[in-house]
Amino acid sequence: MKKKAVFYHAGCPVCVSAEQSVLGALDTNRFEVEVVHLGTAKGRLPEAEKLGIKSVPALALDGQVFHINFGASLSDLK
């Protein structure tokens, strides 16, 4: 079964750059990739916070959070 990779972003330039490069480099044979725009999908904010996400862009690999560079604080998206 594939592991889950969820990329949380907010449409910022830093986010788009990370999405294209980091997400594009993942092995999609092993990971099921989902992209969540927290600026528009505000209903996913509690889930992101629960995972421990503080800023976007962030990548959750099988539930483990990695903040990639810095685009925007999660609190700025509320």
Add this chain to the structure above:
Amino acid sequence: MKKKAVFYHAGCPVCVSAEQSVLGALDTNRFEVEVVHLGTAKGRLPEAEKLGIKSVPALALDGQVFHINFGASLSDLK
């Protein structure tokens, strides 16, 4: 030809966690992966600085730098 993915770290716990997860998720059919320990390979520090790396762990995908979480400042490794 494969693109190059270089993972710069300093052996810190944050680095090891990112190495195992993020690096392990990359598609090695498309990326040639190299791991550089800047704590021991200090000769690679100028190269890392030139790429724009400010802290480790950091991942350079085809020359584009992504800082992943925060382990240590590059200046602390000199």
